[in-house]
Amino acid sequence: MKFIKRLFKFIFKTILCLFVFSIVIVFVFKWVPVPITPLMVIKNIEQTDDSKKGWEHDWVPIEEISNNLQLAVICSEDQNFLNHHGFDVEAIEKAYENNKKGKRLKGASSISQQTAKNVFLWPQRSWLRKGLETYFTFLIELIWSKERIMEVYLNSIEMGPGIYGAEAASQYWFKKSAAKLSKYEAAAIASILPNPIRYRANPATSYIESRKAWITKQMNYFGPLNYSTSDEKAK
DSSP, rough: OOOHHHHHHHHHHHHHHHHHHHHHHHHHHTTOOOOOOOOHHHHHOOOOOOOOSSEEEEEEEESSSSSHHHHHHHHHOOTTTTSSOOOOOOHHHHHHHHHHTTTTOSSEEESSHHHHHHHHHHHOOOOHHHHHHHHHHHHHHSSSHHHHHHHHHHHHHHEEETTEEEHHHHHHHSOOOOOGGOHHHHHHHHHHOOTTTTTSSSSSOOOHHHHHHHHHHHHHOOOOOOHHHHHHHOO
């Protein structure tokens, strides 16, 4: 009986410590650059070719990331990013309907969810990871601004083979800084996000060219970015 009580006490303390730590780390990353993510480590370990071990990752503030790229990933990945509170219910419902019809799941994860997964969790799908992803998505939406979520997202997401973040991707694909990306270059990088290992931003295949054209058109429809309006709505 004493053993069971001690076990439950230990489990309770462990869960409490993890809960407190999760909140602390989210608060820390509200201001501090994210130096490394689980995805970087896991993919590096899985890399069988020793000559290609490692990754490129250069953190830059959002002021040094072209508005074109910020808008391109919103139009490509999550057009309701500025309006929802972490979860695009309409996209989730569409994904559910597609799944019932036997179609491939597409576009269900918001930018906030992807950020939570990339920064705090592991890539393999499971109910545990999905539950934790929901929890961390709620936390970052509560504690961070939309602009900060975008800043962390664009500095953490994989944008090429071993290429993480906007600055590394811009240098890798177009030999220029992220601040100088044109609308079409930004659209090219956004086009490969569904599978940055398989697709190339430059030179682009016909499929990526068609995606670029669609994203560019969406960018023209979307208009200028305004994070402050979104954050005011959240308050």
